[in-house]
Amino acid sequence: MSQEPTYxxxxxxxxxxxxxxxxxxxxxxxxxxxxxxxxxSNTLWAFEVDVEVFGQNFLPAYTEGDNSAVVAxxxxxxxxxxxxxDYTGSTxxxxxxxxxxxxLDTYEQMERLQLTARELPFSLVPVPQxxxxxxxxSGILFRRTHDDYAVAELSFERSERGPVxxxxxxxxxxxxxxKVTGSSFTRFVQDEYTTLPERVDRPxxxxxxxxxxxxxxxxFVGRDLARYVAAEQVRDVVQVVFHEFVSESIQHLVHEIGLxxxxxxxxxxxxxxAAQNRTRDQISVSESDEKIRVYSDxxxxxGLIKLTLQREVRMTEEV
Ligand SMILES: O=c1[nH]c(=O)c2[nH]c(=O)[nH]c2[nH]1
Numbered sequence: 001m002s003q004e005p006t007y008x009x010x011x012x013x014x015x016x017x018x019x020x021x022x023x024x025x026x027x028x029x030x031x032x033x034x035x036x037x038x039x040x041s042n043t044l045w046a047f048e049v050d051v052e053v054f055g056q057n058f059l060p061a062y063t064e065g066d067n068s069a070v071v072a073x074x075x076x077x078x079x080x081x082x083x084x085x086d087y088t089g090s091t092x093x094x095x096x097x098x099x100x101x102x103x104l105d106t107y108e109q110m111e112r113l114q115l116t117a118r119e120l121p122f123s124l125v126p127v128p129q130x131x132x133x134x135x136x137x138s139g140i141l142f143r144r145t146h147d148d149y150a151v152a153e154l155s156f157e158r159s160e161r162g163p164v165x166x167x168x169x170x171x172x173x174x175x176x177x178x179k180v181t182g183s184s185f186t187r188f189v190q191d192e193y194t195t196l197p198e199r200v201d202r203p204x205x206x207x208x209x210x211x212x213x214x215x216x217x218x219x220f221v222g223r224d225l226a227r228y229v230a231a232e233q234v235r236d237v238v239q240v241v242f243h244e245f246v247s248e249s250i251q252h253l254v255h256e257i258g259l260x261x262x263x264x265x266x267x268x269x270x271x272x273x274a275a276q277n278r279t280r281d282q283i284s285v286s287e288s289d290e291k292i293r294v295y296s297d298x299x300x301x302x303g304l305i306k307l308t309l310q311r312e313v314r315m316t317e318e319v
Contacts, residue, residue, distance in 0.1 A: 007059055010114075012052040013073040016080045017120070020045045024090040028225040032264050035236035042090055044142050046120035049096075051076045051103070055111035069109045079103065091228060092117040092152040093170060093220040100156040104163040112157045114167075119149040119231075148174040150231035151211075168220065171211035172231040175238060176278070178205040181291075182246045183253070203295060206242075206250060207276040210234055212261070215269035215313035227267045237261055250275045250305045258309045269313045277303035 023042035031038050053071070060066035083099050096115045103113055122142035126135045155167035183204035188196075212229060214220050219227040241260050247253040254273040261271055280295035 007056075007062070009056065009058050009062065010052050010054045011058065011073065012050065012114075013076045013080075014050045016049045016051070016077045018045075018047055018049060018081065018084045019120075020084045020087070024088055026090040026225065026230070029228050029230050029233070030226060032233055032237070034240040034260075034264070035233040037230055037232040037236060040090075040230075040232070041124075041139070043139065044122050045090075046122055047092060047117045048120060049080050049099075050114075050116040051080065052114040052116075053103075053110050054113070055109055057109040057111065071107050071110070076103075079106070089223065091220070091225070092119065092150060093154065093168070093228075094222065096152055096154040097165070097217075097221045100154055100165075101163045104156055104158060112155065112166075113163075114155045115153070117152045119151070121145045121147050121149045148172055148176070148235060165217055168217065169211050169213055170220070170229065170231065171209060172234045172238075173209040173211075175208040175210070175235060176205075177208065177239065177242055178203060179242055184247070185249050202279060202282075203293075204247070204250070204253075205278040205280060206253075207278050208238065208254075209274045210238060210257075210261075211272045212265070212268045213270040214267055216267070219267045229265050229268060233264075234261065237264060250277055250303070251307070254305060254307045255309075258307060262309065262311065266313065270308065270310045272308040273306065275305045277305065 020042075021044055023045040025042050026040040029038060051073075053076075057069045060068070061070045079102075080099065083102060084095070087095050087098060089095060089098070096117055100113050100115050104110055121144070123145050124137040124139070125141045125143050127138040127141070128134070129136045149172070151171040151173055153167065153169045154165055156163045157166050158164075180203045181201055183202055184200045185196075185202060186198040186200055188194075188198075212234070214229070220229075237260055238257050241257045242253065245253060245256050247256065254275050258271050258273065262268065279298065281298040283294045283296050286292035
């Protein structure tokens with residue numbers, strides 16, 4: 001006799017685009033030496049949200065075609081958009097925190113919930129000031145940039161005290177950074193498979209995703225943003241360390257970036273990096289000046305270097 005299957009169920013809505021205008025400005029974050037970033041107007045605050053809902057209560061929809069407990073994913077999309085209008089805060093993490101609680105408070109058949117937000121980056125356009133003597137940022141016209149962007153992920157489940165966060169991760173993803181000099185890769189294993197030449201100075205091109213976890217939820221929700229980690233600052237720390245540090249490898253580089261981020265943000269307990277090696281192949285070197293070179297696309301496979309750093313963070317630690 002065949003056994004009954006066991007089921008793992010989830011469903012939801014992916015890529016709900018949200019363009020909220022005149023959201024609460026992001027202010028009150030701590031400045032850091034690597035970054036000019038201290039605030040964001042949120043005049044245009046654009047992102048997309050994924051909603052994934054878990055619960056055995058939805059099983060009859062699969063096994064019997066009984067939709068009586070099913071919240072239509074179209075309604076989930078409307079819920080997200082309504083919440084975006086009502087939201088009074090200024091960060092992706094806090095928005096997801098409020099959204100997740102409201103979902104679970106509204107729909108008792110939802111047992112667990114996973115929410116993801118990805119920023120849709122826009123930047124203010126520079127325009128001449130009156131009289132055209134100098135330039136300033138237009139406060140109203142934005143350019144869509146297909147650049148690196150912030151992400152946030154939160155998971156919730158129910159407890160006797162109401163919805164609780166079971167997972168949190170923030171990130172800055174899609175960085176693409178090329179440093180023309182000041183990176184090497186030498187003294188690696190040499191054997192019958194080795195064709196890569198040692199390079200004491202290579203133009204290192206990396207695609208990089210950085211994620212971090214807070215030790216305490218209090219630091220990423222609510223209005224007091226003194227312990228909030230702005231993804232723009234994290235991007236700037238990555239850039240500054242890459243600029244300054246002469247690395248022996250991407251492994252060496254991401255470790256150095258990790259140490260600097262831990263130093264800047266005592267409230268972070270985990271950092272993870274996924275770095276793709278996108279370094280181009282050297283094609284030719286100028287005979288008159290060996291600094292002048294041409295590079296082109298390499299073999300299409302690329303190296304992937306990952307690192308996760310964890311530490312214990314005590315609640316009393318000073319910023
Ligand atoms: O920084 C690097 N790390 C590696 O592990 C590696 N492997 C490789 O072929 N090139 C590089 N570069």
